[in-house]
Amino acid sequence: MLLLTLHHYPQSPIAEKIRMVFGMMEQEWQSVQIPRIPPKPLLMPLTGGYRRTPVLQIGADIYCDSQSIARRLCNLQAGHRAYQPAEKGLEHIFGVFGETVLFNLTVRVILTSSMGVAPEEFIQDRASLYFEPGWTVDEMKNTLSSTLLQLQSTFDLINDHLLAHGPYMNGQRPSYADAVIQHCVWFLCERWDGGENLVKPFEAICRNRELITAIGHGSPTELSAEQALQIAKDHIPHSPKGIFFNYLGGLTQGQMISIRQHGTTSDPDVTGILRYLDNSTIAIDYEHPDIGLVAIHFPVLGYQISSL
Ligand SMILES: N[C@@H](CCC(=O)N[C@@H](CS)C(=O)NCC(=O)O)C(=O)O
Numbered sequence: 133m134l135l136l137t138l139h140h141y142p143q144s145p146i147a148e149k150i151r152m153v154f155g156m157m158e159q160e161w162q163s164v165q166i167p168r169i170p171p172k173p174l175l176m177p178l179t180g181g182y183r184r185t186p187v188l189q190i191g192a193d194i195y196c197d198s199q200s201i202a203r204r205l206c207n208l209q210a211g212h213r214a215y216q217p218a219e220k221g222l223e224h225i226f227g228v229f230g231e232t233v234l235f236n237l238t239v240r241v242i243l244t245s246s247m248g249v250a251p252e253e254f255i256q257d258r259a260s261l262y263f264e265p266g267w268t269v270d271e272m273k274n275t276l277s278s279t280l281l282q283l284q285s286t287f288d289l290i291n292d293h294l295l296a297h298g299p300y301m302n303g304q305r306p307s308y309a310d311a312v313i314q315h316c317v318w319f320l321c322e323r324w325d326g327g328e329n330l331v332k333p334f335e336a337i338c339r340n341r342e343l344i345t346a347i348g349h350g351s352p353t354e355l356s357a358e359q360a361l362q363i364a365k366d367h368i369p370h371s372p373k374g375i376f377f378n379y380l381g382g383l384t385q386g387q388m389i390s391i392r393q394h395g396t397t398s399d400p401d402v403t404g405i406l407r408y409l410d411n412s413t414i415a416i417d418y419e420h421p422d423i424g425l426v427a428i429h430f431p432v433l434g435y436q437i438s439s440l
Contacts, residue, residue: 134367137162137189137360138352139175144168145235145319146198147186152311153205154350156214162355164189169257174357177420178364180402180428184261184393189360191367192426196402197393199431202227202308203412214308223308224412226301228433230312236262237283238316242323244272244279260398280330287334294336299343306347313337314344361423369407369417369427376410383409388440389416391430403440404428 138154138161140147154161166175170183178194179187188195188204195201202224206215215223239262247255247269259267290313293301301309317337321327331338375385383389383406390401391414404416407427414437415429 134191135160135162137164137355137363138186139164139166139178139189139357139360140186141165141168143323144185145238145315146184148318149198149230149311149315150186150188150201150205151349151352152314152344152347153202153214153308154352155344155347156306156308156311157205157208157210157350158213159210159350161350161352162360163352164355164357164360166357169254174361177361177422178426178428180404180416180418180420180426181400182402182428182430183400189364190370192364192369192424193371193429194364194426195429197431197434199224199227199231199433200413200429203431204429206308214306214311216302216305216307219302219307223302226309227312230316231434234283234286234313234316237279237286238319240272240279241276241283242319244276245324245326247272261396265397284330287331287337291334291336294340298336299339301340306344310340310344314341317341364426365423368425371408371415371427371429373407375406375408380409382439383437385409390438390440391416392436394434394436401438402428402430 136159138147138150140163166172166185172183175187178189179196182196184197186198186201188201195204205211206220243255243258243262263272297303300306301313317331321331373385385406387406388403389406390403392401393399402416404418407417408415412432413429414432414435415427417425418428419425
C-alpha cells in the first residue's frame with residue numbers, strides 16, 4: 133500500500149486544511165517540506181510547473197490543488213471518516229465556497245495587514261496570485277475595512293448554521309467542511325494580531341475550532357524531496373485513463389493540452405497529454421527526464437483547460 137505524501141510548508145493555510153483532513157482520517161502520511169516561494173526545483177518534475185501548495189503524491193500520481201486532493205482522499209477507505217458518502221456533494225460545494233469566498237477574503241486581510249512588515253518579495257509574489265492586476269497598496273488598505281465586514285458576514289452565516297446543527301458542519305461528526313472553515317480561522321489567528329478578536333464573537337465557530345484543533349493532523353513522518361522524486365521514478369501512474377464527460381469542447385484523449393488556475397496570469401501553464409477527464413477531475417500524462425512518467429491531476433472547476 134503506497135503512503136500518501138504531502139508536499140507543503142507549515143505556514144500554508146490550504147495545506148493546513150488537508151492536514152486537518154488527515155487528522156480526521158487518522159492517516160499516516162509522509163511530509164515533504166517545499167519552499168514558500170519559487171524556485172521549487174524539486175517539486176517541478178512532479179507537477180509540470182504547477183507551483184502552488186499543497187500537492188499530494190501517491191507514487192507516480194500527483195494531485196494538484198486542494199480540491200483534487202479532497203476528491204482523491206474521499207475515495208480512500210479512511211476518507212469516509214472525513215467525507216460521509218451521502219454528504220460528499222455538499223461537502224465539495226462547501227469547499228468551493230470556502231475557496232472562492234472565505235479564503236479569498238481571509239488572504240486579503242492577511243496580505244494587506246502584512247504590507248510593510250513581511251518581505252516585499254513575498255507580498256509581490258502572493259499579490260500576483262490573489263489580487264487583481266494593477267492593485268495598489270493604498271487601494272488594498274482603503275478596502276480592508278470592507279473586506280473585514282464581508283469576512284464577518286461570512287462567519288455569521290457559518291456560525292448560524294453551527295448553532296442550529298453543530299457542533300460540526302455536518303452535525304455530530306467532523307468532516308471536510310469543518311476543515312474548510314477552520315483553515316481560514318487558523319490562518320487569521322496565526323498571522324494577524326486582530327484574528328482572535330474578530331473570531332471571538334462567533335461562539336459556535338470557536339467551539340468548532342477547539343474540536344477540530346484537538347483532532348490534530350494524523351501521523352506524519354518526514355521525507356526528503358529527493359526521496360519523493362525517487363518514489364515517483366520507481367512507480368508508474370495507477371490512476372485510470374479515459375473520457376467520461378458529455379460535453380467535451382473538442383477535447384480527445386491523447387491530445388496535448390494545457391491547464392492553468394483560472395483568473396490569474398502569474399500561474400504557469402502545465403502542459404501534457406490528456407489522460408483522463410470526468411465531471412470533476414482532469415489528468416495529464418507528463419514526462420520529466422529525471423523521473424519519467426507521472427500523471428498530474430487537477431480539478432475541472434476553477435481551471436482553464438486549452439487544446440494545443
Ligand atoms: N486552488 C489552490 C490554491 C492553493 C494556494 O493558493 N496555496 C497557497 C499557499 S496556502 C500558495 O500556493 N501560495 C504560493 C506558493 O506556495 O507558492 C488549492 O486549493 O490548492
